[in-house]
Amino acid sequence: MRIALFATCIVDAMYPATAKATVKILERLGHDVVFPEGQACCGQMHVNSGYLKEAVPVVANHVAAFDTADYDVAVAPSGSCVASVKHQHPMVARSCGDAALEARATAVGAKTYELSELLVDVLGVTDAGAQLGSYFPHRVTYHPSCHGMRLLRLGDRQSRLLRTVQGIDLADLPEADQCCGFGGTFSMKNADVSSAMLQDKAANVEATGAELCTGGDASCLMHIGGGLSRQGSSTTTLHLAEILASTMEEPASVTGEVRVSTGKALR
Amino acid sequence: MTTFLGMPALPAFGSGNLFAGESFPKAAHRELGNAQLRANLGHATHTIRDKRQAVVSELPDWEQLRDAGSAIKESVMARLPELLEEFEKNFTARGGVIHWARDAREANEIVAGLVRATGETEVVKVKSMATQEIGLNEYLEEQGIEAFETDLAELIVQLDHDKPSHILVPAIHKNRTEIRDIFLREMPGADPALTNDPPVLAMAAREHLRRKFLTAKVAVSGANFALADSGTLAVVESEGNGRMCLTLPETLITVMGIEKLLPTWQDLEVFMQLLPRSSTGERMNPYTSLWTGVTEGDGPQNVHLVLLDNGRSAALADEMGRSALHCIRCSACMNVCPVYERTGGHAYGSTYPGPIGAILSPLLTGIQAEENSSLPYASSLCGACYDACPVKINIPDILVHLRSVDVDSKRGTKKVPSQMDVGMKAASWALSSGKHLGLVEKGLPLGRLAAGRDKKIKKLPGIAGGWTQSRDIPAPPAQSFRDWWAKEHKSPAPSRDEKETQ
Ligand code: SF4
Numbered sequence: 001m002r003i004a005l006f007a008t009c010i011v012d013a014m015y016p017a018t019a020k021a022t023v024k025i026l027e028r029l030g031h032d033v034v035f036p037e038g039q040a041c042c043g044q045m046h047v048n049s050g051y052l053k054e055a056v057p058v059v060a061n062h063v064a065a066f067d068t069a070d071y072d073v074a075v076a077p078s079g080s081c082v083a084s085v086k087h088q089h090p091m092v093a094r095s096c097g098d099a100a101l102e103a104r105a106t107a108v109g110a111k112t113y114e115l116s117e118l119l120v121d122v123l124g125v126t127d128a129g130a131q132l133g134s135y136f137p138h139r140v141t142y143h144p145s146c147h148g149m150r151l152l153r154l155g156d157r158q159s160r161l162l163r164t165v166q167g168i169d170l171a172d173l174p175e176a177d178q179c180c181g182f183g184g185t186f187s188m189k190n191a192d193v194s195s196a197m198l199q200d201k202a203a204n205v206e207a208t209g210a211e212l213c214t215g216g217d218a219s220c221l222m223h224i225g226g227g228l229s230r231q232g233s234s235t236t237t238l239h240l241a242e243i244l245a246s247t248m249e250e251p252a253s254v255t256g257e258v259r260v261s262t263g264k265a266l267r
Numbered sequence: 268m269t270t271f272l273g274m275p276a277l278p279a280f281g282s283g284n285l286f287a288g289e290s291f292p293k294a295a296h297r298e299l300g301n302a303q304l305r306a307n308l309g310h311a312t313h314t315i316r317d318k319r320q321a322v323v324s325e326l327p328d329w330e331q332l333r334d335a336g337s338a339i340k341e342s343v344m345a346r347l348p349e350l351l352e353e354f355e356k357n358f359t360a361r362g363g364v365i366h367w368a369r370d371a372r373e374a375n376e377i378v379a380g381l382v383r384a385t386g387e388t389e390v391v392k393v394k395s396m397a398t399q400e401i402g403l404n405e406y407l408e409e410q411g412i413e414a415f416e417t418d419l420a421e422l423i424v425q426l427d428h429d430k431p432s433h434i435l436v437p438a439i440h441k442n443r444t445e446i447r448d449i450f451l452r453e454m455p456g457a458d459p460a461l462t463n464d465p466p467v468l469a470m471a472a473r474e475h476l477r478r479k480f481l482t483a484k485v486a487v488s489g490a491n492f493a494l495a496d497s498g499t500l501a502v503v504e505s506e507g508n509g510r511m512c513l514t515l516p517e518t519l520i521t522v523m524g525i526e527k528l529l530p531t532w533q534d535l536e537v538f539m540q541l542l543p544r545s546s547t548g549e550r551m552n553p554y555t556s557l558w559t560g561v562t563e564g565d566g567p568q569n570v571h572l573v574l575l576d577n578g579r580s581a582a583l584a585d586e587m588g589r590s591a592l593h594c595i596r597c598s599a600c601m602n603v604c605p606v607y608e609r610t611g612g613h614a615y616g617s618t619y620p621g622p623i624g625a626i627l628s629p630l631l632t633g634i635q636a637e638e639n640s641s642l643p644y645a646s647s648l649c650g651a652c653y654d655a656c657p658v659k660i661n662i663p664d665i666l667v668h669l670r671s672v673d674v675d676s677k678r679g680t681k682k683v684p685s686q687m688d689v690g691m692k693a694a695s696w697a698l699s700s701g702k703h704l705g706l707v708e709k710g711l712p713l714g715r716l717a718a719g720r721d722k723k724i725k726k727l728p729g730i731a732g733g734w735t736q737s738r739d740i741p742a743p744p745a746q747s748f749r750d751w752w753a754k755e756h757k758s759p760a761p762s763r764d765e766k767e768t769q
Contacts, residue, residue, distance in 0.1 A: 016748035050670025183647025191733030226738030
C-alpha cells in the first residue's frame with residue numbers, strides 16, 4: 001500500500017523522531033511511504049482559537065498538498081490533527097463559502113487515519129511484538145488524549161497495541177480519560193486552570209511509578225512532559241509510535257533517567 | 268423571523284444575572300486559590316459522575332434516547348412560535364393566565380405585580396433557574412416582598428447570602444460543617460446543639476420550612492417542561508418541597524424560559540428517562556409534579572405563567588448556537604468538566620456555569636457584551652461535556668463558533684492588534700505552505716541556544732509566558748523531519764508513474 005505521511009507541524013519541527021518511527025513501522029510492514037512536501041499543519045490552533053479567517057490558507061494548503069499526492073491512505077501520528085482534518089476542514093471551507101474546497105477537504109479527510117487506527121483497522125496489526133518486532137523493556141503508563149478518545153473514537157486500539165509490545169510493563173493511569181489541560185491556546189489564555197489540570201495529570205502519572213508516559217498526541221505529551229520536567233520528575237514522555245518502532249536491535253532512545261523494568265509492577 | 272410573538276424585528280439580548288462581573292481567567296485565578304472549594308468540588312463531581320455513569324450504562328438504548336431527545340428539541344426550536352401559541356391556548360382554556368416577558372426587568376415587574384395584587388408580602392419558592400437568571404429574589408426584596416427558597420441547597424445558599432455554584436447542587440461548594448455553621452448563624456430558632464450530621468441538618472431545615480409552607484399564600488416556581496398539547500407544566504424534584512409549594516398556596520406563579528416546551532405528553536417519556544439519570548444519577552427522581560390549569564376546590568386557584576424570552580430569540584437566531592437552547596439543565600456537563608471541577612461555578616459569573624454556561628450566557632447576552640466574551644475560551648475542548656449531554660448539544664463546536672464570532676467582532680476595532688492577533692497572523696503565514704514552514708524550521712537552532720545546557724526552555728515572553736508558568740519546553744531538535752526526509756531518508760518511494768516506467 002502507498003501511505004502518505006502527514007507528519008503534523010509539531011512533530012515535524014519538534015519531535016522528528018516520532019515521524020521517523022512512524023515511517024519505520026510502515027516500511028517494516030512492507031508499505032511505501034510518501035511525504036507530500038507541500039504539507040505544513042492542520043490548522044486546529046487557528047480554528048480552536050477562533051481565527052477562522054487565518055485558518056483558511058492553512059486548511060487550503062493541507063488539502064492541496066494531499067489531494068494531489070499519489071497515495072492510498074494518509075496517516076498522522078496524532079489524533080487531534082486527524083480529527084481536525086476530518087471534522088474541522090470541511091467546516092472551515094464552509095465558513096468561507098468555498099464549496100469546491102469543502103468537497104476536496106471531505107475527500108482527503110475520508111482517506112486520513114490516525115496511526116493506531118491505520119495499524120489495527122487497515123493493516124491488521126494485532127500483535128506488535130510479533131508483527132513489528134516491538135520490544136520496549138520499560139514500565140510505561142498511557143494517556144489516551146481527548147480528541148483520539150472522543151472525536152475519533154479510537155477506543156482501546158492504542159492500548160491494545162501497547163500491550164502486545166514485548167517486555168513492556170504497562171501500568172494503568174488513574175483517571176486516564178481526564179484532559180491533561182493543554183487545549184492549544186487554552187494553556188496560555190487560561191494558564192492557571194490549565195496548570196491545575198496538568199498538576200493532577202502529572203500526579204496520576206507519578207502514582208503509577210512509570211518511567212515513561214506515552215500517548216498518541218505529541219502536543220499532549222509535550223504538555224505532560226513539560227509539567228513533569230518543571231516539577232523535577234524523572235518520568236518523561238514518549239510517543240507510542242516510538243515505542244512500537246523500538247526493537248531489540250534498535251531500541252528507542254529514551255531521554256531522562258530510565259530504569260529498566262523488571263516486568264513486574266514497581267511498588 | 269421578522270415578527271416573533273410580537274417582539275421587535277431584531278431580537279433583544281437578555282439581561283439580569285447573565286453577566287460575568289470579570290473575565291474568566293481573573294475569576295478562575297481567585298477561585299483556584301481556594302483549596303477547600305477545590306477539594307469539595309472534586310469530591311462532589313466525582314461522586315455524582317460515577318453515579319451517573321452507573322445508571323446510564325444500565326440502559327441499552329441510552330444512545331437512542333439521546334438521539335430522540337435531541338430530535339424532539341430540534342423540532343421544538345424549528346416551530347417554537349407555533350407551539351407557544353398552542354400552549355397558550357390550552358393553558359388559558361384551563362384557567363391559567365399567561366404573561367409574556369421580553370427581558371429580566373419585565374418578568375420581575377410582572378411577578379411583583381401579581382404578588383402585590385394578592386396583598387401578601389411573603390412568597391415560598393421552588394428552586395428555579397429562570398428566577399435566578401432574572402434576579403427575582405433581589406427584585407422582590409426591593410419591593411418589600413420576601414422570597415423563601417425551599418430547596419435545601421438553595422436555602423443554604425440563601426441563608427449564607429451567597430450565590431449558587433452549580434445549577435443542580437447550588438451548595439456543592441460547601442461541606443457539611445460549613446452548612447451547620449450557616450444554620451447556627453442565620454436560621455431563626457436553630458438548635459444550638461446542631462451537629463454536622465446530614466440527617467440532623469436536613470431535619471433542622473425541614474422544621475424551618477414547614478412553618479413557611481403552612482402560612483404562605485403565594486408560591487413562585489420554575490418549570491422543567493411545558494406540554495403544548497394539553498397546556499400542562501411539569502416540575503421534577505427530589506425533596507418534596509416543590510410539591511408543597513405547588514399545592515398548598517392559593518396563588519402559583521411560574522416563570523419559565525420559552526424554550527422549555529415539548530410538543531406532546533408522549534415526548535415527556537423520553538425526557539423523564541434522560542433527566543434524572545443525567546442530573547442526580549438516579550433512575551427516577553422522587554417527585555414529579557404536573558399541573559394543568561386550575562381545579563376548583565383543589566390546589567392553587569390563581570395560576571400564572573410568565574413566559575420569558577430574555578435573549579432566547581437572539582440565541583435562536585444563531586444558526587450554529589441555537590441548539591444550546593435544547594439544554595434541560597441537568598448539569599451533567601458541569602459534573603464532567605475538568606475546568607468547572609477546578610474553578611467552581613462562581614468563576615463563570617452568570618447563573619449558568621460550566622460548559623453550558625460558557626456558551627449559553629454569551630448567546631443570551633451577545634458576545635459583544637465584554638463581560639461574557641472570555642467565557643467561550645474557558646474550555647480545553649476536551650469534549651467530555653458533549654459525551655455527557657443527554658440531548659447531545661455539541662458544546663465544543665459551539666464554543667469554537669463563539670470564539671470565531673468574538674474574534675470577528677473585534678477585527679479592525681483595535682488600535683493595536685493583540686499579541687494573539689499578531690501571532691495567529693504570523694502562524695497562518697508559516698503554516699500555509701511546506702516551504703514557509705521549512706524556512707521557519709531553519710530557525711530551530713536558535714531555540715536550542717535559548718534552551719541552554721539542560722536542553723529546556725523555562726521562560727518565554729508575552730502570552731506564551733502562560734505556558735512556561737508551569738511547564739518547560741524541550742529544546743528543539745537539530746534537524747526537522749522534513750529536512751531529514753529530503754536529505755537522509757534512504758529510498759524515497761518512487762511515484763507510481765516512475766514505477767511503471769521502470
Ligand atoms: S448542556 Fe446538556 S449536559 Fe449540560 S446541563 Fe444542559 S442538558 Fe445537561
